[in-house]
Amino acid sequence: MERTEIATLGEFGLIKRLTEKFSVRNSSTEKGVGDDAAVLDYKDKKVLITTDLLLEGIHFDLTYVPLRHLGYKAAIINFSDIYAMNGQPKQITVSLGVSRRFSVEDLEELYAGIRLACNEYEVDLAGGDTSASMTGLTISITCVGEGDEGKIVYRNGAKPNDLICVSGDLGAAYMGLQLLEREKIVFETSPNVQPDFTDRDYILQRQLKPQARRDIIARLRKHNVLPTAMMDISDGLSSELFHICTQSNVGCRIFSDKIPISEQAAMMAEELNFDIVTAALNGGEDYELLFTVALDDYEKIIGVEGIGLVGHIVPAESGLVLVGRQGEEVALKAQGWNSLQQEGS
């Protein structure tokens, strides 16, 4: 494969090469890449803003994550945060720190993934910053989105008796990661063994090419359901329930047999001798939506495709409780994936 050194283009040549294929599609993007700041016009909409920082060796492993998928995912996880406010993502800025290990073609792959995500979700690239780094790849994406007055959903609005809902299924992204980590070790010890990914496509896709649930937001609107609280599940159901319950000053009861699990994730967990409910509770990276709705909306919400009820909100003094398959009750633990406790020097 061709390898063009980044230094041959210079900063502005590189930015031009990476950004010129992006077209502008939102009327709110008045001026994108190319000035000191982007200019956006949100008129009577609320402005939502979220940001994520991804560091090589902490958040991704380029041994098994293709750069195109990494770019796609880096964008998606920001869109997911905007949907989790019941908003629509509209613009992103992308900042990169790149070491000399990476060529222009590598960065074009990364941007191809970002562009694909922008095309699919109708989001504009509006700026960024590109710099050398001493080691590895750093990706910082900020996403701006719009929300409607009175329709923005925060984490702090859950009330006792509200129903707790989850979109899609949980734990598959984590099981996909476990599979990739296992195959990486196999490859390191026996480089000639080809990994067998038959019937693993779903969990791999959940890890490598997650989706943001724009469709769920659209369906809730269509069914005239406004959640009382919402967030996306990036650190695991357990950790996110803690956020909603703490900020709403409530407790919750969830039922382990109601947690939506895919067949492939369950099979992988069994093969690896891993408890799939633990993966769903603490695994993270599913980017599904966790939300609460008023009990009065029960009839409406059960008609919405792709949403499962996992429990209900209780008063704060009842705590956060997981009810097991035999009716046993255990206190939920907020042991979501915490990158700050990982290794580093």
Place this chain on the structure above:
Amino acid sequence: MERTEIATLGEFGLIKRLTEKFSVRNSSTEKGVGDDAAVLDYKDKKVLITTDLLLEGIHFDLTYVPLRHLGYKAAIINFSDIYAMNGQPKQITVSLGVSRRFSVEDLEELYAGIRLACNEYEVDLAGGDTSASMTGLTISITCVGEGDEGKIVYRNGAKPNDLICVSGDLGAAYMGLQLLEREKIVFETSPNVQPDFTDRDYILQRQLKPQARRDIIARLRKHNVLPTAMMDISDGLSSELFHICTQSNVGCRIFSDKIPISEQAAMMAEELNFDIVTAALNGGEDYELLFTVALDDYEKIIGVEGIGLVGHIVPAESGLVLVGRQGEEVALKAQGWNSLQQEGS
């Protein structure tokens, strides 16, 4: 000094500790830290957005840059980009990647600097992301600001005969950096020699605690001058003139004896046997404003304190020309500081 390991607080404890001292001062900040996204209300204002990524070893050297100053500067350079659009900065998000070398107290120092900048410039902290890193410190700041319809100043509006103006003076931040680099080498070879910074306070302050020129923006408004093009000088006058001339499709003539130079910068340059005009043209990090105004505004602009005229805009075919002290003409080179050509692995 006390040292608390970051892992003892966890991600959310750390975020709480770092952000709880920030108060919200702008009515446009409806919801700041603590949800999936911040919620901003810009009503009938335009939204400006800019972002900067700072990486240890590339953009800063903690050998001589105190963390508090680093935090201050990281915020200021973003505010500067918003002023350079003739806007007002209103919110920032701060993302950090931190290795285990850093303690909670270190990050509190960094945030103390960010908070000082926010207080002085009346900007709110509205979110961010905090993560472990494998090596060193990464700071990614995004700034959101407001601009008025019809009053936003881009880089592409310069016209032939416009006057080219610069605020403050140039080259001092670069000479401050040269002094710090020299003293670092002295210290490494003779740790007992105390650096002598007498009469160096101005150039050190320009490097370590730059200001964003909110005052200039306010004065231009007061004097009813709307620049035709504007940007801030982060990479050196020469590089920025190339941006304005390229985007406006014009050329320029600037006069080396009109470039504003401080006495301390000139003295330092002489001592280091360095050409101070070269430092002003290519040194960068001055965060002054470069702008063009219509010739009709000449009477108004000469009445504005802190602004110097350095030349004028000419048709594109005349090129970008620097006129020397003896009237000699040389073509300007865009050799602004380019972090992509630095070392890395």
